[in-house]
Amino acid sequence: MREDSELIARGLPLEPDRPAVEAMGRAVLGRVAAYAESAAHAPASHPAEKGPALDDLLRPPPEGPGDLDALLDVFDGAARQGVDTSSPGYLAYFPAGGLVSSALGELLAQIYNRFTGVADLAPALVAMEHGVLRWLCEEFALPPGSVGITTTGGSMATLSALVAARHDRLGDAIASGTLYATEHTHFCVERAARIAGLPDSRLRIVPTSGLRMDPSAARDMIRADRARGLRPFLLVGTAGSTSTGTIDPLPELAALARAEDLWFHVDAAYGGGFQLTRRGRARMAGIEHADSIVLDPHKSLFLQYGTGVLLVRNAGALARAHRGGGHYVQDVRAVGDLPDYGYLGAELTRDFRGLRLWLPLHLHGVAAFRAALDEKLDLARHAHADLADDPLLDVPWEPDLTVVTFRMRGGEEPTLRLLERVNATGRIFVSSTRVEDRLLLRINPTSHRTRADHLQRALALIHEQARKSVSTTLDDHR
Ligand SMILES: *Cc1c(COP(=O)(O)O)cnc(C)c1O
Numbered sequence: 001m002r003e004d005s006e007l008i009a010r011g012l013p014l015e016p017d018r019p020a021v022e023a024m025g026r027a028v029l030g031r032v033a034a035y036a037e038s039a040a041h042a043p044a045s046h047p048a049e050k051g052p053a054l055d056d057l058l059r060p061p062p063e064g065p066g067d068l069d070a071l072l073d074v075f076d077g078a079a080r081q082g083v084d085t086s087s088p089g090y091l092a093y094f095p096a097g098g099l100v101s102s103a104l105g106e107l108l109a110q111i112y113n114r115f116t117g118v119a120d121l122a123p124a125l126v127a128m129e130h131g132v133l134r135w136l137c138e139e140f141a142l143p144p145g146s147v148g149i150t151t152t153g154g155s156m157a158t159l160s161a162l163v164a165a166r167h168d169r170l171g172d173a174i175a176s177g178t179l180y181a182t183e184h185t186h187f188c189v190e191r192a193a194r195i196a197g198l199p200d201s202r203l204r205i206v207p208t209s210g211l212r213m214d215p216s217a218a219r220d221m222i223r224a225d226r227a228r229g230l231r232p233f234l235l236v237g238t239a240g241s242t243s244t245g246t247i248d249p250l251p252e253l254a255a256l257a258r259a260e261d262l263w264f265h266v267d268a269a270y271g272g273g274f275q276l277t278r279r280g281r282a283r284m285a286g287i288e289h290a291d292s293i294v295l296d297p298h299k300s301l302f303l304q305y306g307t308g309v310l311l312v313r314n315a316g317a318l319a320r321a322h323r324g325g326g327h328y329v330q331d332v333r334a335v336g337d338l339p340d341y342g343y344l345g346a347e348l349t350r351d352f353r354g355l356r357l358w359l360p361l362h363l364h365g366v367a368a369f370r371a372a373l374d375e376k377l378d379l380a381r382h383a384h385a386d387l388a389d390d391p392l393l394d395v396p397w398e399p400d401l402t403v404v405t406f407r408m409r410g411g412e413e414p415t416l417r418l419l420e421r422v423n424a425t426g427r428i429f430v431s432s433t434r435v436e437d438r439l440l441l442r443i444n445p446t447s448h449r450t451r452a453d454h455l456q457r458a459l460a461l462i463h464e465q466a467r468k469s470v471s472t473t474l475d476d477h478r
Contacts, residue, residue, distance in 0.1 A: 005069065012065045027068055031076065036100045039449060044089035044429035051081030083429055085305075088449040089458060092431035094242075094270055094296070097447035098304040105359030106304070109352040116352045117342030119335040126338050129354025132361060136295075137311050139275050141288035147315035149345045150307060150353040154269030154296045155188040157310035160322065160345050161292040162192040162234065164312060165263035167321035169233035178225045179234035180204045182213045182248070184241040184435075186267055202230075211244055211397070211435070213237065215252040222260050235262045239284045240271025240300075243433040243442070245403030247271060250286025258289070266290040269308070271401055273300025276370045279377055283400055291317075297357060301369065302448040307353060310345070318344050372448050376402050379445040379455050386459050392466040396440070405433070405440040412439045414469060421465040428458045 007023035008016075016024065057078060084090060086098050119126040133148030151157040162179075170177045174197050181189050183205055190203055204225070206218040222232040235257045237248040250266065257264035266287050272295025274280025275287070287293060293311045297303040312318040322344055334340070342348040361369070380402035387406045388395040395406045408414035415432075419441055422430050432441050443462075445455050 005067065008068050009065070024068060027072060031072060032100070032103075039086055039097075040088060042084050042087040042089075043426045044087045044091075045083045045423065045426045046080050047426070048081060052077045086447075086449070087429075088447060088451065088454040089428035090447060091443040091445055091450070091458060092429045093444070094299040095444060095447035095450065096298050096300075096305070097302050097449045099302050099360050099364075099448065101360040101363050102303050102356040105355040108359075109355040112352075114352055115349070116354065117348050117350055118329070118332045118340045119338035120332045120340075122352075123335045123338060125352055125354065126335075126341070128358045129341075129352070130339055132354060132357045133309065133311070136309060140290075140293055140311060142290075142293075142311060142313055145315055146311060146313045147318060147339055147344065148309055148311045149318070149339075149341055150309055150350075150357070151345060151347075152306050153298065153308040154186070154267070154294050155191070155308075156346065157269075157294040157296075157308040158186075158188045158265075158267065159192040159195060160310050160318070161265050161294060161312070162189070162196050163346075164292065164318045164321040165234045165265060166196050166198070168314075168317040169263055170231060173231060174198060176229070176231045177233045178202050178204055178222075178230045179236065180206050180218050180221060180232065180262075181236040182206050182208050182238070184208065184211060184243060184246065185236055185238055186242050186269065188269075189236050189267065211241070211246040213248045213253060215249060215256050218253070219256055219260065222256075222262070226260075232260060232262055235260075235264050237264065237266045237290075238271075239266050239268035239287055240274070240401050240403075242270065243403075243435050243440075244397060244405055245270065245399055245401045245444070246397070247283055247400045250284060250289070252286075254286050254289030257291075263291045264289060265292045265294075267294050269294050269296040270299045270403075272296065272309075273302075273369075274373055274377070274401055276366065277373045277377065280373065280401065300373065300446060301357075302372065303356060303360070307356060315339075315344075322346065324348070375451075376446050379450065379452065380404050382452075383443060383445060383455060383459060387462070390463055390466060392463075392470060396438075402446045403442055403444045405435070405442045407438065407440050408466060408469070415439050415441060417469045418462075418466055421469055422462055425461060425465070428461060430462075 004023040004026060007019045114122040114125055116122050116125050136148055137146045177198055179193060193203055204221050206221060207214050225232050235253055237250050237253040239247050254264055271284060275284055291313045295309050297307040297309060298305045324343055380399045383404045384399055387393050392409060393406050394409050408418050419430060419432050430441055430443055432439060
């Protein structure tokens with residue numbers, strides 16, 4: 001170790017020599033391996049007072065060199081503050097865990113640092129990314145002529161989908177366009193519409209029945225708007241809503257969009273990964289009719305944060321909405337049918353996100369993903385049945401995918417108390433939502449790290465805290 005720090009010190013010019021790189025790599029990869037080993041038992045949250053003081057971390061960087069090990073200690077301490085979203089006990093929002101293989105791929109991609117915004121500069125790397133995205137198009141049964149891009153997440157993918165729909169269906173007549181979603185649609189749709197220049201008043205909230213968009217209500221609203229001289233252009237279905245994981249009636253919505261000539265977008269940011277499973281595919285049937293699909297590999301393909309995907313049926317529509325150029329890129333040539341990603345999305349320069357998908361899919365094989373996702377569907381079913389058996393809990397809906405919602409019988413106050421008690425243990429982390437004016441807790445055992453034994457312990461903890469919260473309520477009244 002001592003020797004390593006001497007080697008690293010020699011590497012402190014911006015371009016270190018090989019022994020210095022190796023020593024730095026040992027320091028970093030040693031921690032990677034230790035973290036990966038400990039992750040299966042990591043707590044879901046850490047007490048704030050344990051980590052480094054925030055004031056220390058706010059200090060500006062020094063003029064002189066630092067000590068790598070000490071700096072990595074700072075990072076490690078900082079990462080042990082707050083909520084540990086990589087932990088198997090993290091059941092809130094959308095856990096993903098983060099595959100080590102993907103992160104190592106990312107490290108390589110960053111070290112090589114090739115420019116993949118145009119195929120001309122890195123045709124083979126672009127082909128690797130394109131191969132994965134083309135395969136995803138096939139998994140969703142999109143026809144030839146469809147294309148995929150990677151983004152930093154669902155929100156950015158949604159923005160590009162919305163801009164493509166707007167450009168394709170409205171041209172310059174933006175002001176009269178109307179779009180259709182439900183109260184359960186993720187807010188990124190409304191935000192994307194606003195960024196894309198559509199006033200908030202153009203977003204129609206279609207009534208739901210059983211948490212799902214009511215297609216006939218949507219049809220009536222579309223026709224009423226058209227009769228008023230407006231231009232309905234976009235219908236948004238959700239395949240796995242954020243609060244409850246519910247899937248809209250996609251076949252009916254697809255038929256409606258086709259009949260009324262609207263762009264049909266499906267937000268499968270969370271649900272999309274389950275398309276790799278037989279059950280998920282059956283539940284999301286109809287998604288193959290979408291004009292655009294958003295999925296988040298950083299949700300249901302277990303990848304690190306920062307990886308979203310947009311698939312678009314008509315590659316030309318995406319390209320026309322995101323076209324660009326200038327004399328400074330006049331040397332760039334097209335390479336066969338390879339996409340120029342810099343002209344298909346909002347980013348020109350981008351990191352090579354392809355490898356973080358390509359490496360784990362090729363290394364573990366797709367079957368490993370299908371099996372892990374199947375396991376998550378089983379875990380959610382089990383969690384639903386197990387929680388429903390508890391007389392203290394009310395479990396309103398069967399999960400469509402892996403989001404399981406529940407609450408304490410007796411209303412909001414006990415439910416909030418249960419949330420606080422469960423999260424205060426630090427062993428698991430759960431979040432809440434409000435649906436049909438009811439406060440609900442939700443767990444989502446979707447991390448690749450959350451296995452049956454973790455879930456069993458999490459459920460036991462929820463039952464135990466529910467019991468305790470009832471008995472302390474009684475004590476309070478004594
Ligand atoms: C998470 C989520 C989004 C937003 O995706 P980000 O990757 O967080 O930007 C959009 N839609 C749905 C249904 C989601 O669950």
